[in-house]
Each structure stands twice: as structure tokens, then as C-alpha cells.
Amino acid sequence: MxxxxxxxxxxxxxxxxxxxxxxxxxxxxxxxxxxxxxxxxxxxxxxxxxxxxxxxxxxxxxxxxxxxxxxxxxxxxxxxxxxxxxxxxxxxxxxxxxxxxxxxxxxxxxGYIAAKIDEGPGCLKVKCPEPSCSAAICQDLIDKVTNEKDKEKYDSEEAHSPVDCETVAQWILKNSDESENTNWILANTKPCPKCKRSIEKNKGCMHMTCTPPCQHQFCWMCLDPWKSSCYRCNKYDPKDETENKRTNAKQAIDRYVFYFERWVTNQSSKRKAMQDLEKWQSVQLKELSDKQSTPETQLQFTIDAWLQIIECRRVLQWTYAYGYYLPSNEVAKKNLFEYLQGEAQVGLERLHHCAEEELNQFVYNTEDTPKNFSDFRNKLVGLTKVTKTYFENLVKALENGLADVSKSSTDSTSSFKRQKKAGGSKSSTILSNDERLAEEMQLDLYENIE
Known part of the structure; x- marks a missing residue:
């Protein structure tokens, strides 16, 4: 039947x-x-x-x-x-x-094995589909029954969109070749820009606060004062050319270290977020459920937020490999890429802070804990949705090679959109073509969310 x-x-x-x-x-x-x-x-x-x-x-x-x-x-x-x-x-x-x-x-x-390979890294531990059998499927069998495309998937790295497999291979090879020469640069601590005391980064987001009595707030990446409205440390700024003592080779190393440090920092933040999610699911979720008198099944939005943070950290990690291999002579694409990447990082930091700091206030009932958990729920759900949509559109834009950079930034529709967004301000007329294009694409991304 x-x-x-x-x-x-x-x-x-x-x-x-x-x-x-x-x-x-x-x-x-x-x-x-x-x-x-x-x-x-x-x-x-x-x-x-x-x-x-x-x-x-x-x-x-x-x-x-x-x-x-x-x-x-x-x-x-x-x-x-x-x-x-x-x-x-x-x-x-x-x-x-x-x-x-x-x-x-x-x-x-x-095809059972092909289907498992399409599911991702879990295929590396695939076992016999017979429920009563726990025998592992070895690579020699996989080599016999899969095509070349599936073999490449099976043998490759973790998910790495928006970067293609060839770029990933180049990046991983470069890291293995040069990591021994650059490890000394990537220290585990950084000095506070104000009091110069060493600070260890023990949380996922980049917003750092020095210990009392200093309490200086700064960005871990660039060490500039923390200002969410002008997040620019994702842009590579080469040293003044008048410093003739710096050779081209030194500049190349500096450029590589810049992108590699941000790549590995987001990788570390992703792993930290995975650990935080595990702790949340095993311990803190139940505590929040008890204190809010809410079933755990109705707190799924907190897990969704952490899963989105992990995915966004992964995407942001690989955008730095993308940026490293972006041709330096394609200035318009570089400017658009850095603008979109910077906006993505701002949104992610906002979501990460909400899930890491504000959510814990409801678990531990600090004196700063907001009174209305429903309002917080709406805030976290909204941030998760907006961040998800923005990153999905960012990946599409990068995978398409930033094709929008070839579009005219002076058509009447785009001009109207910019003026509407700026509230009719004429200040947009002084923007460069690259800045206008970045602003248009940013509007497109957020319009898709709305």
C-alpha cells in the first residue's frame, strides 16, 4: 500500500x-x-x-x-x-x-553518496544507509561510484562562498607558504590605544572596552575609537608613498597581512560563536526558559540568531580572500566591494552584540536588564532577518563579479532614490561615481529586505 x-x-x-x-x-x-x-x-x-x-x-x-x-x-x-x-x-x-x-x-x-556529498562536510563521515549497519563508507568506494565533480566536492575545503574553489586553493596555499613569516605579527593581545595595557580578545564581536579605570572603547581590528557610524577598518589603506624607505616587497607583505589578519580573526570569531551556541543550547537556553516562563520551543529565535552569526562570520571571513585577489586596477569594483563589506560588518556586529551581550542580560538578570522580553524578541528577530537578507544579497553580488559596477550611476531613477533616502538633501551631488554606485546598491539590498 x-x-x-x-x-x-x-x-x-x-x-x-x-x-x-x-x-x-x-x-x-x-x-x-x-x-x-x-x-x-x-x-x-x-x-x-x-x-x-x-x-x-x-x-x-x-x-x-x-x-x-x-x-x-x-x-x-x-x-x-x-x-x-x-x-x-x-x-x-x-x-x-x-x-x-x-x-x-x-x-x-x-545516488546515496552523491546526495551526502551535496549535503556538505558531513559526507566525510558517511555510513551505510542500512539503519542496523554502522559501517563507514571509505574513500576507495567513493572514488569508484562518484564523478569528478562530486570528487572535487568531497576533497575540498569547507563552504567558502562567495569565493570560488580556485581562489580558495590559491589562498590556502599562500597562507601555508607565508604563515611562518607572519605569525609573529598576529599576536594574541593588542595594546589599548589609550592606556597601552595589553588586552586579550575573549568575545566574538570587535567592540572592545578596556578594563577600569581606563574603559576606553575601540575596534579590535583597527584600534580606532569605536564609532558604529563610521566603520572603515575593512578598507586597506597603503602607507604614504613619500615613505621611500618602504620597498614594494614590504608593501606586498603588509597588504597580505592586512587581509590575512581579518580573515583569521573572523574565522576565530566564527569558532567562538559555535562554542557560544553549544553553551547556549546545553545550559543557558533552559535558564532563560525558566526565568521567562517560556517553553524552549518558543525560544528558537535565539538559536536562529546564533546560527546566522556563524554563517555571516563564515561569509565575512571569505570576503577578505575575495578582496585580496580583487585586481588593484579595478578601482570602482574595489570601492564598491569595500563599501558593501563594511556595511555587512556593521550589521553583523550589531546582531552579534545583541545575541552575545543583551541576551545574556535576561539570563543573568543584571541591573541593566530591559523589562520587556517581548520587545527584545522582536528586536533580535528583526536583526536576524535583516542581517540574513543583506548577507545573502552580498554573496550574490560578489559571486556575480560586482556586475552592478558597470551600470550607470547617473540615471534618473537612481538619482531619485538617493535624494529620497537623503531626505532631499543636495549633499549627494558631491559624491564620487563610485560612492553613488555603492549607495545605490546598498539601497537595493535594503529594499529587498523591506
Missing amino acids: DYSDDDVMLDNDSGEDNYHYTDEDEDDDGKDSNYEGIIEDDSSNRSSLGYVVLKEVDIHKHQRDDIEQVSTILSISQAEAIALLLHYRWSVSKVQDEWFTDEARVRKLV
Whole structure:
């Protein structure tokens, strides 16, 4: 019998389908459950609602029946039957129709290993799809059954959009070649710009505050005073050319160190955010749930915020590799890239601070804790959504090679948009073409959010 997704409902807090089963899922008396008892319990409700609520053991019984049916009819192993049913959403009729129409195409489409490779780094630990088997699938088997494209995915680095694989390979090679010569530059501490005491960066965001009595606030990246309205430390500023003592080789090293330091700093912040998320899920989420008298399932927005921070740190990390290989003679693209990158970092720092500092106030009930948790929820959800949309559009722009840089920045529509954004101010007329273009693209990104 064919059971589609619409035939059953299963109570599953995680929101994910659970298609695995064990023999322990059968009833204690050895008898399998079936539809009859359920239908007899509430036949009138069933007919009015149009569905039947099944217990988990009933689901597993139907799955076993479907697996056995597909395995027998198609003369394939149960592991292969499971892969087919998962792909076609447990529709036996769909599996049979597609299989008998074009078996070769279905085998290629459903390929278990290829599907795992497409899921990402988890493919490195892929195991046999048979639920009762925990044998690992080794690389020699993967080499036999995958094509060259999938092999490249399997052997490559972590997700690295918006940078292509070739650029990643060049960047990783350069880091391994030059890291020994530059490690001494990337110290674990930096001096406070005001009091000169060494400060260790122990949080994810770049906003640093020196210990009392100094309490000077500055940016970890550039050591400038912290001003969220003029975040410019993502722009590489070569030294004055009048300093003739600096050779071209030294400038090249300085430029590389600039991008590498920011690449590795965002990598470290990403790893720190992953640790913070783990701590949040294992300890702090329950504490917040207790103090706010709110079920953990209604606090998913806090986890979503941390997951977005991790993803944005990953993207921002690789934008510095992108910037390093951006041709220096393409000034317009460089200016647009730095503007968009800087705005992305401002938005991310705002979200990171909200999730790291403001959220903890509700966990530990400090004297500065806001009174209205609902307002904070709306703020964090909003920041998460805005940041997500901006970074998605940033990735698209960079993957398209900043194609908008070739668009005219003087058309009437763009001019109207700039004047509207500036409240009719004429100050926009003194902007350079590059600045106008960056402003237009920034407006486009935020209009997509609205």
C-alpha cells in the first residue's frame, strides 16, 4: 500500500522526519498496531478531519511494509529501497513508476553518496544507509561510484562562498607558504590605544572596552575609537608613498597581512560563536526558559540568531580572500566591494552584540536588564532577518563579479532614490561615481529586505 506524506501525522518537536526504525519499536505483546483500533476510536472525527493520527509504532510498521514491497518488486536490497523511498518521499507508486520508466536515470538521481556529498562536510563521515549497519563508507568506494565533480566536492575545503574553489586553493596555499613569516605579527593581545595595557580578545564581536579605570572603547581590528557610524577598518589603506624607505616587497607583505589578519580573526570569531551556541543550547537556553516562563520551543529565535552569526562570520571571513585577489586596477569594483563589506560588518556586529551581550542580560538578570522580553524578541528577530537578507544579497553580488559596477550611476531613477533616502538633501551631488554606485546598491539590498 502506498502511504504519502499527507496520509499521516507524527508528533515530532524537532520538525524533522524520522524514517529510521528498530525492532524495539514494536508492541511489547509482539503484535503490530494497525489502522483498525485508531479508526474505531474516533471514526466520526476521522471522517470530518480527513486524516488519521498514527502512533510512532504504526509509522514504523508502514515503513517496513513499504521497504519490503519495494525491495521485492524491484529486486534490490532493503538499503537501496530505503534510499529510493527517502528520495520520493515514501511514495511507493512514484518509486515504481520512475524505476520502470528509466532505471538508470533513477539510480543516478538517487545516488546515496552523491546526495551526502551535496549535503556538505558531513559526507566525510558517511555510513551505510542500512539503519542496523554502522559501517563507514571509505574513500576507495567513493572514488569508484562518484564523478569528478562530486570528487572535487568531497576533497575540498569547507563552504567558502562567495569565493570560488580556485581562489580558495590559491589562498590556502599562500597562507601555508607565508604563515611562518607572519605569525609573529598576529599576536594574541593588542595594546589599548589609550592606556597601552595589553588586552586579550575573549568575545566574538570587535567592540572592545578596556578594563577600569581606563574603559576606553575601540575596534579590535583597527584600534580606532569605536564609532558604529563610521566603520572603515575593512578598507586597506597603503602607507604614504613619500615613505621611500618602504620597498614594494614590504608593501606586498603588509597588504597580505592586512587581509590575512581579518580573515583569521573572523574565522576565530566564527569558532567562538559555535562554542557560544553549544553553551547556549546545553545550559543557558533552559535558564532563560525558566526565568521567562517560556517553553524552549518558543525560544528558537535565539538559536536562529546564533546560527546566522556563524554563517555571516563564515561569509565575512571569505570576503577578505575575495578582496585580496580583487585586481588593484579595478578601482570602482574595489570601492564598491569595500563599501558593501563594511556595511555587512556593521550589521553583523550589531546582531552579534545583541545575541552575545543583551541576551545574556535576561539570563543573568543584571541591573541593566530591559523589562520587556517581548520587545527584545522582536528586536533580535528583526536583526536576524535583516542581517540574513543583506548577507545573502552580498554573496550574490560578489559571486556575480560586482556586475552592478558597470551600470550607470547617473540615471534618473537612481538619482531619485538617493535624494529620497537623503531626505532631499543636495549633499549627494558631491559624491564620487563610485560612492553613488555603492549607495545605490546598498539601497537595493535594503529594499529587498523591506
